[in-house]
Amino acid sequence: MTSTATSHEGIYKSELVRRVTRWLDATPHPAIAMEISPEQVAAARFHRTGSLAGFAVEHLPPGAVVPSAIETNLVNLAAVKSAVSSVCLKLGTKGDEDAALILPDPVIRVFVQHFDDFPRSAEEAIPMLRWKLKKSVPFEVDETLLSYMRQAPRADGVDVVTAIARLRIIKEYESLLEGVGLQPGVVVSSTLAALTLLDGQRPTLLARVSGTSLTAAIVREGVLAGYRCTELPGNAAQITPQNLLEEIFPLAAYYQDTWQEGIQAVRVAGLGHRLPDFVHPLEEEFRCDVGSLLSAAITEGRLAGDSQTLADRELEGLVGWMLHRN
Secondary structure: OOOOOOEEEOOOOOOHHHHOOOOOOOOOOOOEEEEEOOOEEEEEEEOOOOOEEEEEEEEOOOOOEOOOOOOOOEOOHHHHHHHHHHHHHHHOOOOOOEEEEEEOHHHOEEEEEEEOOOOOOHHHHHHHHHHHHOOOOOOOHHHEEEEEEEEOOOOOOEEEEEEEEEHHHHHHHHHHHHHOOOEEEEEEEHHHHHHHHOOOOOOEEEEEEEOOEEEEEEEEOOEEEEEEEEEOOOOOOOOOHHHHHHHHHHHHHHHHHHHOOOOOEEEEEOOHHHOHHHHHHHHHHHOOEEEEHHHHHHHOOOOOOOHHHHHOOOOHHHHHHHHHHO
């Protein structure tokens, strides 16, 4: 998803890193990436080789950013602008540099749909997808940015992953970068960026909390098999294991019914020091390995070197984008 066009098709051929985080467009590889969440603004600069040149984090006051697909997100605009300016100053950004913009999950709606037949050309596919999603999004589909990709189907036909966001909301965030001289060439949701951290070879469920939203995604052999973003009754400090299970169970049940197999690993992010309270209930429910998204990525050898610097700050979106760049 970019600021220069309203729709593109992205089709990628190898591992999860190409199939998922690059699916929003045939993305460039800007040297700057900025992730905006309800709690903070974080940005990183990368060398041409893909290694980390530096990063900065600025915390936001409560309520400064309220992620929404339809309503104004930047409630305390002055505070968010100040945080963006601060991280850019620390990274030494220059005018007209391109940047990747990583946004809260509720801003970008993601759908995994099955079609018996699907057009090969974007000119035919885009109107079909807009029509199919007309009743599934709380805004007019004609005022949106939309991207999609084909992926391997579970049976005959075609599976299509579609991302759709209200143009006005995307422009809110893009204006923050433009205000400091950056050019927002790539836009992606935080969890989609973080999916590169998963082991895509076995059916793996990711449950990721950010602010008061919970995103659950299931990846199987490089395919995004399910995705669901919901609002929680509280933030990461207030959610209970039962709350978490109630929110992710519908997606897990859908996967088990559709693919006729169970979840083989669960990865959790956003709970911080509270994660141990959730491990046993999740193990009891799914009867499989449960652990931290970032810790598992390190243990399984997908994170090393300076990427662990970002992982230590639990910046999953930026870490995932870094892996994507490499």
